[in-house]
Amino acid sequence: MPSSLPLRNLTTPPSPFLHFLPSSPLISSFPHSIPMASFSSSTPTSTPQHQHQHEHEHPQNNLDQHKVSHVLKYHNQTKHNFNHYARGPQGLDWANQPNPFRRYLSSPLIPLLHSEPNSQTPLYHSLFLSLPSPHPISKSTISQFLFDSLALSAWKSTGFSTWSLRVNPSSGNLHPTEAYIVLPPIPNISDSAFVAHYAPKDHSLELRAKIPSGFFPNFFPPNSFLVGFSSIFWREAWKYGERAFRYCNHDVGHAIGAVAMAAAGLGWDVKVLDSLGCEELKSLMGLHVFPEFEIPSRAIKGKIPEIEFEHPDCVMLVYPSGIGGFDVNWNELSKAMLGFDELEWKGKPNSLSKEHVCWDVIYRTAEAVKKPLTLGDRFSVEPFQRTGVCGESSYKGLTVREVVRKRRSAVDMDGVTRIERDTFYQILLHCLPSGSQGGGEQRRQLALPFRALPWDAEVHAALFVHRVLGLPQGLYFLVRNKDHFGDLKKAMLPDFLWTKPEGCPDELPLYELLRSDCRQLAKQLSCHQDIASDGCFSLGMLARMEPTLHEKNVWMYPRLFWETGVLGQVLYLEAHAIGISATGIGCFFDDPVHQLLGLKGSTFQSLYHFTVGGPVLDKRIMSLPAYPGPDADA
Incomplete structure (x- = not known):
């Protein structure tokens, strides 16, 4: 019989939100400690602001509001903070590590063809300009x-x-x-x-x-x-x-x-x-x-x-x-x-x-967040939108296959590798949802691969620039939906610069917020991980969250994470296409990130962090071909 699980909060000694940016008065105004709400059980309860419902409200509206309240509670409950981590297991139960391979026993098995590693596929960077003729x-x-x-x-x-x-x-x-x-x-x-x-x-x-x-x-x-x-x-x-x-x-x-x-x-x-x-x-x-x-x-x-x-x-x-x-x-x-x-x-x-x-x-x-059938939406085939070109020469002439199959998650960054400014801009151009159409105004997801998502972009990026030649170290912001620009600027610290960096393409909505060495700060915010400070740049993906749940319904909650995952996949591929590496960072201190930017409430929330840089290769680990692989479920 299952038994009640003794829960604990994983803790580390309290860490003050240190003043890592002495040249900036913005950081010096932050409090030394940031409170984190604590929850005594993992069973949901209504949040106070949503407890009182008006008698005349439609029952469905009450239900929808209850679901939004639950999602916001879950999101807050699972935040990490300097002195309080989201609840997890007390160590890893290796004997019960889940098998990563689902199999349907006794179902007919149809072997697929194994493509040659060097078989010809289009150049990676060419796909952002146009797609080849469709194969049957x-x-x-x-x-x-x-x-x-x-x-x-x-x-x-x-x-x-x-x-x-x-x-x-x-x-x-x-x-x-x-x-x-x-x-x-x-x-x-x-x-x-x-x-x-x-x-x-x-x-x-x-x-x-x-x-x-x-x-x-x-x-x-x-x-x-x-x-x-x-x-x-x-x-x-x-x-x-x-x-x-x-x-x-x-x-x-x-x-x-x-x-x-x-x-x-x-x-x-x-x-x-x-x-x-x-x-x-x-x-x-x-x-x-x-x-x-x-x-x-x-x-x-x-x-x-x-x-x-x-x-x-x-x-x-x-x-x-x-x-x-x-x-x-x-x-x-x-x-x-x-x-x-x-x-x-x-x-x-x-x-x-x-x-x-x-x-x-x-x-x-x-x-x-389970979604029902919705009949009001029409399926639309949007014209393919190409992406702007700035530093195309940075790509190593790799094919799609070479890039996607060589993608790895770096365990450590070398703290030395730098990239050119135009290369940085080119990577970010490929992170835009709308491509270069309409003078680069961003909202609808029309460019590869974001065009797979049928909603307007809801995710932006706060970037810590560490090692980009020709670009000052500091905090930058990529706006991926122009309709959010005013709300973002109003919600964030009033002293941020919001200026276009030197040499930035007109169609790239990238803004410099402040200049300073943010390496230690980036590390601290990403659960003290060196990988966030030792790359060329790292970033936090910010989603417009609570308004989206109300306007587009509660089932958008997982979809916001999907959008961050698609953006992360682009960053992975871009890094490998220019000869370096990347890693997604799921462990970060949520509310300290928000406080750094001046964000309050749940309008904008950090959902995913990422780092791009030169990888440190562990020579003790041997690499073997994917197929035929060893007889192991791992």
């Missing part, structure tokens, strides 16, 4: 698509332990994201349209079900297919506890970005079908095979096999680029997908751990 769907192109997006990229070994790496990054290399592909009939794969689970360990498809022949012709243009993602929260919670829900959604964003880039190399476009609801996604991917998980009233530990279920995240349409607009009948599509429950589903999901820990607040939050 075939066993070869589907194999290449998955090989360059979600497959294994290498195995690593120290002699004592061996573990795998993937093309798509993951917090702690734990990989909570599972992928499903829904395809029309393809010669040498299947004579019927089908749903399959992608098994990255051996680059194969596990056939789950055959679907009606009219599904694709009735709803989508020719040469289209679907990719769906789900999350196994337990994989991430095993290490990170209550904060794991955030990291799972970062990883969904990483995977969306990885899929969009691999598809672009084949001349395919990608769009999240976000009008669909959680129930449609569950039926499409066959996730009803998992028993219903009853959320306990508190955090517990023990044998809880049902905690290994998969939470449906999103489904993307992959279709030929350059086709004209087409409409999607969401109501009929919903009926067709819900009908998949009646199909003959093959395979039994494998077990991932013998014993588990349930952090109940993760699952309550996942329930609160």
